[in-house]
Amino acid sequence: MNAPNRYELFVLDDGEKPVEVTEDTKIPNAATVKILKQDHTLANMIRAQLLSMPQVLFAGYKVPHPLHPYFLVKIQTDGTITPAAALEQACTKLIGMIASIEAKFKREFQYKDVEPTAAEDPYGTAAAPAWSGDTRSYMDL
Template sequence: MNAPNRFELYVLGDDEKSLEITDDTKIPNAATIKVVKQDHTMANMIRAQLLSNEHVLFAGYKVPHPLEPYFLLKVQTDGSVSPTQAFRTACQLLIAQLDSLQREFKREFDLQAINDVDSNQAMASRAGAYGDYGVGPRAGDYADF
């Protein structure tokens, strides 16, 4: 197939930079940012975070070709902050949000594990009292010879 090896999609080469920022000369307060070895997932998160900034007028991205592992992000600001600074701020906020999400996720799983242990112990004690099938002994269950 024409697809590159999987490791080429995420491992930077010796001469590759993960980020290239180029100022746009035709549009005021605009820049094009090339992010290497990333895909639509990261591009869309950064774009959405940029658009939540009140100083960003435009943010969009494109993946020029599906077999090339990079995307181009275009950012235009109102001039009160530079596109590079808006990009940096958006990335910092995303990292903080993802860190918070990870902590909440771990906390919920820890609470779920505690609840599972408590419920498993309760079920084990009930099973011991009622037998393997959870049904208590009834009169006439045992043959009387």
């Protein structure tokens, strides 16, 4: 009913900026970053990565309303780095981490394509019971 079309939640309009940085005038070394067409998944990863950086004093996010596809990230640093630079470093580290996870995932699932031999029982039904020597099933107890 009131919900926007699904594609409006992730497709940027012509001329629409995906990221807007607004410096905070009340708090030193702080900024609010508005990231469009994203949700809690990316927001939580960015917040966690920012908090792992020693230069960042505060990082938090909020999604103002569930029908509006954007979130706000508040960042405060210790002054050795700007909030925008901290965000850029955090995103770069996240991209590297995700690439590493993807490589590990692909490597592990290469072994899935290997055909099991006839002697292997994938469900372990031919194996001896855990209480070895006893031929009873667990249902007989």
